[in-house]
Amino acid sequence: MNALLEARDLHVEFSSRGRRARAVDGVNLTVGAGEIVALVGESGCGKTTLARTLLGLERPTSGSTLYGGVPLSYRAKALKAYRREVQLVLQDPTGSLNPRQTVYEAVAEGPRIHGLANEEEVVSEALARAGLRPPERFFLRYPHELSGGQRQRVVIAGALALNPKVLVADEPVASLDASVRGEILALLLRLRDELGLSALVVTHDLGLAWNIADRVAVMYLGRIVETGSVEEVLTKPQHPYTQALLSVLPESEERMVLSGEPPDPTRIPSGCRFHPRCQVLASGLAAEAGVADLCRSKPLSILPAATEAQAACHFAQVLQIGQTGEASRPT
Incomplete structure (x- = not known):
């Protein structure tokens, strides 16, 4: 393109x-x-x-x-x-x-x-x-x-x-x-x-x-957190923030309510900038996947400009690795 x-x-x-x-x-x-x-x-x-x-x-x-x-x-x-x-x-x-x-x-x-x-x-x-x-x-x-x-x-x-x-x-x-x-x-x-x-x-x-x-x-707190074709992002959202935004649509079967307001842009959280409001982290799923500490402490790389689907999320990356048959936990 x-x-x-x-x-x-x-x-x-x-x-x-x-x-x-x-x-x-x-x-x-x-x-x-x-x-x-x-x-x-x-x-x-x-x-x-x-x-x-x-x-x-x-x-x-x-x-x-x-x-x-x-x-x-x-x-x-x-x-x-x-x-x-x-x-x-x-x-x-x-x-x-x-x-x-x-x-x-x-x-x-x-x-x-x-x-x-x-x-x-x-x-x-x-x-x-x-x-x-x-x-x-x-x-x-x-x-x-x-x-x-x-x-x-x-x-x-x-x-x-x-x-x-x-x-x-x-x-x-x-x-x-x-x-x-x-x-x-x-x-x-x-x-x-x-x-x-x-x-x-x-x-x-x-x-x-x-x-x-x-x-x-x-976009969340100044960064693109997920991108891809409209079909990929809206039918198979990878990022918990995208999933929460989609859940408010009338045809959605499961409503996700995010806690709090978007954080202050003068105080970007450590680790994943979405983690204070993340339903995956709050539910314990991130801990089960072994990435809870990463979510709270390790910043994610800035997504490159690309046409393929991608998400800046530790949990989504673990799921993707698991689907390819490689190691199920990050090193």
């Missing part, structure tokens, strides 16, 4: 009351051409910070963002060109649209900044691609005159007006009614099929990932 957008050993830290919060703590992630990747995790896990860094809105403390294999430059001219290729779709269309701007003005803003010719034609085509037809009917409307789904389509049209290669969509359907969510997800899939668009979809909803993504990356 040719990586179009890539995070390579990405770290992002913020100062917080004299301490350093590791919002993104070593992430390798790729989005291939024509691929939709879902970045999944609880609120506060770092996924929005990662998305902002990939967009060039945050500078990494270390590591790099690459586009087309070339490290991102933070010079103003280079960023302007990059943001024409990689566009953001925000979660709340009501908040991201100026209530005093017409639909035409909202969609035309990007083309004007980038000096595109044939403005009206560009706006019309973008609105039509976003499913607002005939586009001229929407030119003079204001956001308050539109439904929630129509407003989100206007936001998507604003991104499409620049003919980007990648969309970074942050919770693109979280604020919409259930009846409208399917339409917006179907639109994103259609854009991928018709235009070859790639997308990184940031979400807390694994059900959404199942409906739209080719690959899934599960």
Whole structure:
């Protein structure tokens, strides 16, 4: 797979009351051409910070963002060109649209900044691609005159007006009614099929990932803890955190309730960063497998960017070794 957008050993830290919060703590992630990747995790896990860094809105403390294999430059001219290729779709269309701007003005803003010719034609085509037809009917409307789904389509049209290669969509359907969510997800899939668009979809909803993504990356406390194809991750989850996230879906037969809140990013736990909340460790299964001490004390390696299924979990690694017929306990 040719990586179009890539995070390579990405770290992002913020100062917080004299301490350093590791919002993104070593992430390798790729989005291939024509691929939709879902970045999944609880609120506060770092996924929005990662998305902002990939967009060039945050500078990494270390590591790099690459586009087309070339490290991102933070010079103003280079960023302007990059943001024409990689566009953001925000979660709340009501908040991201100026209530005093017409639909035409909202969609035309990007083309004007980038000096595109044939403005009206560009706006019309973008609105039509976003499913607002005939586009001229929407030119003079204001956001308050539109439904929630129509407003989100206007936001998507604003991104499409620049003919980007990648969309970074942050919770693109979280604020919409259930009846409208399917339409917006179907639109994103259609854009991928018709235009070859790639997308990184940031979400807390694994059900959404199942409906739209080719690959899934599960994030916890600043790191990717499990990744793989959507079928591998959502039908055979290896990491206890992924299993807990899946258990809240309506079709799940077993509900897993995680204790506590995600830990403070200024105080990353020793060993596996998930171990204070891990149901496998709490139940004694990790002790039976001989990895309980490792879970509490030995940090796991940062997962590489790869297409095959992988999980940063001592217990999952023991199970995998056992399935291959090798030694059932780590050395």
